[in-house]
Amino acid sequence: MANLAEIEEYNYSVFVGSEEFVSFRTLVPVGSSAPDIQATVLDTGQSIRLSEYWKKGDVLIEFGSFT
Amino acid sequence: MAPRFAPKSVQFVFLYTREAHPGENYPAHRSFEQKLAHARAFREHFKVERSILVDDLVGTAHKLYGSLPNMTYLIGRGGRVMFRADWTDPPTIEYALNYVLNSRARRREGLRLAPFYAEFVGYRWNDPARFQEGLARAGQQAVDDFARVMQRWQKQGLRPGRIELNE
Numbered sequence: 001m002a003n004l005a006e007i008e009e010y011n012y013s014v015f016v017g018s019e020e021f022v023s024f025r026t027l028v029p030v031g032s033s034a035p036d037i038q039a040t041v042l043d044t045g046q047s048i049r050l051s052e053y054w055k056k057g058d059v060l061i062e063f064g065s066f067t
Numbered sequence: 068m069a070p071r072f073a074p075k076s077v078q079f080v081f082l083y084t085r086e087a088h089p090g091e092n093y094p095a096h097r098s099f100e101q102k103l104a105h106a107r108a109f110r111e112h113f114k115v116e117r118s119i120l121v122d123d124l125v126g127t128a129h130k131l132y133g134s135l136p137n138m139t140y141l142i143g144r145g146g147r148v149m150f151r152a153d154w155t156d157p158p159t160i161e162y163a164l165n166y167v168l169n170s171r172a173r174r175r176e177g178l179r180l181a182p183f184y185a186e187f188v189g190y191r192w193n194d195p196a197r198f199q200e201g202l203a204r205a206g207q208q209a210v211d212d213f214a215r216v217m218q219r220w221q222k223q224g225l226r227p228g229r230i231e232l233n234e
Contacts (some may be wrong), residue, residue, distance in 0.1 A: 006083075007124055015209065015216060020134040020135050021228025022228035023072065024228070030186075034147070039120035041121075042121055043119075052090075054143065057144050058141060058144055059144065060078070060142075061080050063205075064081065065086045067093050
């Protein structure tokens with residue numbers, strides 16, 4: 001179970017600028033294996049692994065939020 | 068774009084992360100229920116038809132893929148990263164998808180094409196008015212916080228990790 005400090009650190013309450021543009025370039029480069037993460041499907045509330053998509057075909061993933 | 072590529076077995080998903088520009092209306096998440104509610108509001112506002120996946124409250128998936136606010140990854144059947152970009156731009160995605168699908172088709176036809184590592188500079192459509200609308204939707208705090216960061220960026224000059232071209 002995540003603690004409050006971890007939740008507050010990731011979910012910052014004041015935007016100060018994205019600092020991860022440099023580290024992005026060396027993380028998960030093309031040709032490498034994509035991390036097989038787990039997430040919740042909004043429609044069903046069920047948990048799904050990304051590999052369930054890439055077993056069936058290609059998958060295009062956009063990351064983002066409402067804001 | 069998703070319906071055009073569906074017959075080619077390309078699935079489109081949206082992975083919901085932390086709020087990039089938290090404000091009074093959509094503050095930083097403090098519970099998973101709240102994150103789900105924001106994801107539903109996003110889906111309704113933009114009439115999103117793709118599957119929306121919601122990351123956990125501490126961004127486990129988001130961090131593994133680079134933590135940026137609006138990245139795109141194309142992952143091929145089997146799990147290899149075929150294309151990725153630090154911003155999402157539909158025409159660039161379409162270009163990459165067509166490139167990958169056409170190359171694969173030509174290989175299947177027997178052409179000797181060897182995969183190799185490649186990079187290029189993307190050009191994305193930037194609409195400041197629409198961006199400001201989004202900030203206002205989040206709340207006045209989001210507008211003010213972004214204005215403050217913009218001032219800092221202007222003073223600093225070069226922003227690390229951003230590409231600027233004098234063409």
